[in-house]
Amino acid sequence: MIKKVSKIPFSGTPEQEQQLKAVIDESKHDKHLLMTVMQKAQDIYGYLPFEVQVMIAEGMDVPLEKVYGVSTFYAQFALSPKGKYNISVCLGTACYVKGSQAVLDKICEELGIEPGECTADGKFSVEECRCIGACGLAPVFTINDDVYGRATADQIKGILAKYE
C-alpha cells in the first residue's frame, strides 16, 4: 500500500518547531537516531509532512529522500494528519466477510477522501485497521473511542452527522 501524501496545507506552529529543533539538537550527533527523531516529530505534529521531513533532513544532515524512504517503509509513520475524529474501519477476516469493505467505501464516499487521508477541514480522517478484538460485533468500526458494531452502509450518514 503506497502511503497518501496529505494535500492539506501545513499548519505547524512556532512552538512545535521549537520542540522539533530541541529533539534534533539532542540527536544530530548520530545519524542512526533518525528513526527516533522521526517518531518524536510525529508525536509533535501528528504526522510527517514535507515541511517536517525537510527540517529533519537538514537538522540530521541526511538526504530528504532517506527520511521519506523510512517514512514510507514503516507502517507507524503517517504522511497525512489525523482528523479531529479518526475513523478506523476493521478489515480483519471476520469483519471483512461480514461486509466491512462496503462500510469503508461508504464512509470514504460520504467524506470524499481515501483511506489514509484527512478531510480538508481537518474534521475526519479514515484508516483501515486489522482486528480490534470485537469480532462478535462484526463488521466494526471506531470513531475515536466510540465503537460501532454490526455496522451497515446505510447507517453511515446518520452516524457521521453526530460529530460536530
Added chain:
Amino acid sequence: MEMVNIKINNTPLSVPKGISILEAARYAGIEIPTLCFLKDINEIGACRICMVEVKGARSLVTACVYPVNEGMEIFTNTEKVRTSRKHTLELILSTHRRNCLSCVRSGSCELQQLCKEFNVQDEEHYAGRMPDFEFDDSAAHMIRDNSKCILCRRCVAACQEQNVAVIGANARGFDTHISSAFDKDLADVSCVSCGQCIVNCPTGALREKDDTDKVLAAINDPSKFVVVHTAPSIRVTLGEAFGMHIGTNVQGKMVAALRRLGFDKVFDTDFAADLTIVEEANELIERVQNGGVLPMITSCSPGWIKYCEHYYPDQLAHLSTCKSPQQMFGATIKTWYANAMGLDPANIVVVGIMPCTAKKFETQRNDQAAAGYPDVDIALTTRELARMIESAGIYFRNLPDEEFDNPLGEGTGAAVIFGATGGVMEAALRTAVEKLTGEELQSLDFKEVRGTDGIKEASYTVGGLTVKVAAVSGLKNAHTIMEKVRNGTADYTFIEVMCCPGGCVNGGGQPVQHAVVRNFVDLKGRRAAALYEADKDLPVRKSHESEAIKRVYAEYFGTPGSHVAHEVLHTSYVPRPKYK
C-alpha cells in the same frame, strides 16, 4: 597479507583472508554472476543472483558479501545453485516490463544476458500482477522507467556516491520503488543531471533522453548548416560501443563516421577547450593580481555547476565565469564563424557529442546564447552517437582515419586531456605559468594532478608566487572541498572540479560497461591513459600556442578577457533551491 586455503569447485587455492567469495572465485578464473553488486558502493547482497554453495552451510550464501575462511569449500555451478539463479531470474522477470525488442539496452542489458546464460525460456513462469508505474521524463537529460527496474539499487548507490542522493527506495514489499522524496519528478528535485545512475543501471530502466531524431531532422533539412563537435574524451570511448578495447583512440574513425552521417562540418571541441584555458587562465591571473575571489573554481562541468547552484548557492562567486567548452564552441560558431563564412546564425545547428548527460541540461540554460540563438542546439551522448552510426549501417571498425575540418578542428595536447580529472588543471597551468613568468616551461607534465584519485593537491612556485591547486572529481569529493571553501579553510588559488568520478572519461553519457567491468577493471584509468598518450604525441601542447586560437583572437575577440570575449564566452550562475 594473511592468506587462507580454500577450494572452489574442488580446485585448491590460497587467497587473501577476508575477501569475498566473489573475488576469491576470480582468482580461480570463475566469474560469479551479479546484478546488484557494485564494489565498495553497493555491497548489499540483495539480488540473490550470486548464490553459491558452501560445504557445511545451512543454505546457499551470497558470494558478493560472504567472506572466505580457512578451509572453506565453495561450489559455484551445482544443480542447486543453477536452479536458484534461474528462479531468481524468473521472479525478476515477473515484474519486469519485457519490451526487449525495442529497449535501448537490448544487447547491453545485464538481465537479458543472464537470462540467456541461465536458459530462462519461460518468461511468464511467475506471471502475475505487474506494478503500475509512471514514466518520469520531466528532466532535461533522462528518462526513468520503473517498469524495467529490478530494484538492485545501483542507481541509488551511484547517486549517494555523488553526494546528491535524490533517489532511493520508497514504500515496501510489492510497492517498493525507486523514486525521489515525496515521489516528486526528477526535474523538481536537486538532481544534477550527471547520469551516473544511467551508466550503473543493469537494465533499460534509466536512459538518456534520445535526441538523435532532432539531429537527423536537422541534417535532412537543406536550409540548415549542421556543425558537429566532439568532446575530448569521446575519441577514447566511442570504440567501446563497437567492441573495441577500452582505451582505444578512434579519433580518425569517429571523424570519418560523422562525415558519413552527413554533418556539414566536423569540428573538435578541443578548439574550445583551448579557448577555455586561455580565458580561464586570464581570469585566474586577473583574480590573483586584483584581489578577486579565490580560490577560483573551474566551470567546464555542467553537473558540477548545477550541484554548486543547488548545494552551495552562497559560493557561486568562486566559479569561473567562463562558459564550458561545449558552449564556447557553439558561441564561437554562431558569432565569429558565421560572420567569417557569411552564414546566418539562425540557420546553423550546433550539435555537441558529449560524454555527459548534464550537457543536455546545459544547452537549455539561460545566458548561453551569444548570437541571440542558443549557443548549442543539441547535445548527444557518446551512446547516442554510437546508435546513429549503427543505424546508418556504417561499419565503424573498417572506416579510414580522417582529419577534422578546419579551422575549428585544431586542438592542442592541453585540450585533449580535458577529458580526465586533473586535465583542465594541467592545461591551465601550462598556460598560466608561462603567462605569469614570461618564460617557456621546461617540462609540460604536471604529474601531481594526474591519476584517478578523487582529490589531488599540488603547490607550485610561479614567478615568486605560490600557487596551491587541487583537482577534484566526483561530487562527494567536491563536497569535501566545498565545505572547506565555505568555512574559509581552503587555501587554494585554483580548484578544478569534475562532476563524475575520474572526470569526463567516466561521464554519465559514456558507453555502458557491465558491472563486472566497472568492479574489476580500471575503466577510468585506461580511458584516461589514452588521452595522455594523445597529448604526448601532439605537436602543440599548450592552448595559447594553437594557431586557431591565435586566429580567433586576432580576428574577433582581441585579447583574453576583452569586452567581446566577455559577451560571447562568459556566463552567469543562479542559486537553485535544494527542495521545492
